[in-house]
Amino acid sequence: MALTRVQIIEKLCKIVCENQIVTDEQVMKESSVDRFRRFEAYHGVFRLPLPAAVVHVHSTEDVAAVLKFANANRINVVPRTGHSATEGGLETALENSIVVDGSAMNKIIDIDPNNMQATAQCGVSLQELDDRLREMGYTTGHSPQSKPLAQMGGLVATRSIGQFSTLYGGIEDMVVGLEAVFPDGGIARIKNVPRRAAGPDIRHVIIGNEGALCYITEVTVKIFKHFPENIRFLGYTLNHMKTGFEILREVMVNGYRPSVARLYDVEDGSCHFSHFAEDKCVLIFVAEGVKPIADATALAIKEIVAAHDECQQVDPKLIERWFAHLNWDPANLALERTEIIETKNICNTTEISANWSIIYDLYKVCMQRVSDEIPDLTLLGAHSSHSYLNGTNLYFVYFYNVVDCEPEEELTKYHLPIKKIIVEETIRAGGSMCHHHGVGKHRTQWIKEEYDSSYYILENLKKAFDPNGVMNMGTIIPLDD
Numbered sequence: 001m002a003l004t005r006v007q008i009i010e011k012l013c014k015i016v017c018e019n020q021i022v023t024d025e026q027v028m029k030e031s032s033v034d035r036f037r038r039f040e041a042y043h044g045v046f047r048l049p050l051p052a053a054v055v056h057v058h059s060t061e062d063v064a065a066v067l068k069f070a071n072a073n074r075i076n077v078v079p080r081t082g083h084s085a086t087e088g089g090l091e092t093a094l095e096n097s098i099v100v101d102g103s104a105m106n107k108i109i110d111i112d113p114n115n116m117q118a119t120a121q122c123g124v125s126l127q128e129l130d131d132r133l134r135e136m137g138y139t140t141g142h143s144p145q146s147k148p149l150a151q152m153g154g155l156v157a158t159r160s161i162g163q164f165s166t167l168y169g170g171i172e173d174m175v176v177g178l179e180a181v182f183p184d185g186g187i188a189r190i191k192n193v194p195r196r197a198a199g200p201d202i203r204h205v206i207i208g209n210e211g212a213l214c215y216i217t218e219v220t221v222k223i224f225k226h227f228p229e230n231i232r233f234l235g236y237t238l239n240h241m242k243t244g245f246e247i248l249r250e251v252m253v254n255g256y257r258p259s260v261a262r263l264y265d266v267e268d269g270s271c272h273f274s275h276f277a278e279d280k281c282v283l284i285f286v287a288e289g290v291k292p293i294a295d296a297t298a299l300a301i302k303e304i305v306a307a308h309d310e311c312q313q314v315d316p317k318l319i320e321r322w323f324a325h326l327n328w329d330p331a332n333l334a335l336e337r338t339e340i341i342e343t344k345n346i347c348n349t350t351e352i353s354a355n356w357s358i359i360y361d362l363y364k365v366c367m368q369r370v371s372d373e374i375p376d377l378t379l380l381g382a383h384s385s386h387s388y389l390n391g392t393n394l395y396f397v398y399f400y401n402v403v404d405c406e407p408e409e410e411l412t413k414y415h416l417p418i419k420k421i422i423v424e425e426t427i428r429a430g431g432s433m434c435h436h437h438g439v440g441k442h443r444t445q446w447i448k449e450e451y452d453s454s455y456y457i458l459e460n461l462k463k464a465f466d467p468n469g470v471m472n473m474g475t476i477i478p479l480d481d
């Protein structure tokens, strides 16, 4: 028989210290959701089953003991670190879940400039790690917009990506080794080596698991030399997204690796660049590294862009200044909250990826359908912010006024229908429905179409590593599967 909430808390008190366990009702409410349901939450509406407790783990052994208990008693566990998830990954889908918060596991364990790697516990903030490395002349190369909020465990669990990905890659390119705890309490360490060919690369079972297979306790990432004095900013206005995609492709297929390659359409650009690019698309590049590479990359990009008459160069200082204020910290979150409550206007996003041959048509069809089918939009735009040899991503940005409805209808009337259009069009065209925010709980209905015949592999990972169904249920794989 399932344990009651009181019994769960009593047993937890025997596993960790009492002061590591929080059961306050408001905290439970806020721990039942993430940013996906923030409109409801800001209006005091919490519709999901409340967790039994939040447990602040202090060590890998704490994690192992809590998971073992949860597994034996079939209690759902929701791993958490920075709490910046956007897709419902932190939602407690089942009654009396335990939220296992790793943010107190915040030690930088080792910085090893000889082997060019750093090891950190799951609760280390990326901002803190990268600041420490920058003082020493290094960087992780990882810079998601949530850098001041997100922590190493969550960053790895979501397959996150940062603004300098075109040079440094996504988190999957950075992780050298890691430690994770599985639901039976087993602790697995994947050692730090430069490469291996000893069977499949099992790091990728853990990277991107979104807490649905295991709990990441420690991460070793690559570090890179940082040369801030060589950074070159480049910015252009242009008339057409199609031209912008062609330029991005030309840069990538010729082997250049700017750290940043971004293309904004007129609408999305108007949120950022109206002071110099009214009614124009905007193309941005950043070149960095040792001076000869940074110079050669910047020069080559200038030559590629110069072949397109419609592109007008802008003062690089405008781009440099814009970058300096791009990241979000808790003050931005507080301001956004006040604005949403006052205006009932909210912004959400959906990010997808696709090959070069389909990206422009996909952009057009999504923009057309969302603007035709969704009411009360106040802005709809998109940008590409991560490019590859084979294609790029699109990050759709949509603002809408939530009018004439209850807070819970924000999801059903606006957010979910928009996501549905973008995801369905992307899968139909052959792209991926999810570029970097994770599947969470709100793209699971398309997971079989996303994986197609390879879904067998994903499904069996879940069965093998979480046979009792206790790891963040409803995440990646739908609850009723």
Ligand SMILES: Cc1cc2nc3c(=O)[nH]c(=O)nc-3n(C[C@H](O)[C@H](O)[C@H](O)COP(=O)(O)OP(=O)(O)OC[C@H]3O[C@@H](n4cnc5c(N)ncnc54)[C@H](O)[C@@H]3O)c2cc1C
Pocket: 034, 035, 078, 079, 080, 081, 082, 083, 084, 085, 086, 088, 089, 090, 102, 122, 143, 144, 145, 146, 149, 150, 151, 152, 153, 154, 155, 156, 157, 158, 159, 160, 161, 162, 163, 209, 210, 211, 212, 214, 215, 216, 217, 328, 436, 437, 438, 440, 472, 475
């Ligand atoms: C303003 C803003 C900007 C953002 N910009 C970016 C961006 O540029 N790039 C990007 O990739 N993402 C971005 N995100 C999304 C988010 O920051 C990332 O997904 C980030 O990686 C989440 O890290 P976190 O520590 O906050 O994880 P959490 O929010 O705590 O958790 C995220 C997911 O990972 C799981 N998880 C957390 N910790 C662990 C663990 N130790 N073991 C196993 N599973 C775990 C959770 O269960 C959940 O499913 C942004 C979010 C915000 C709010």
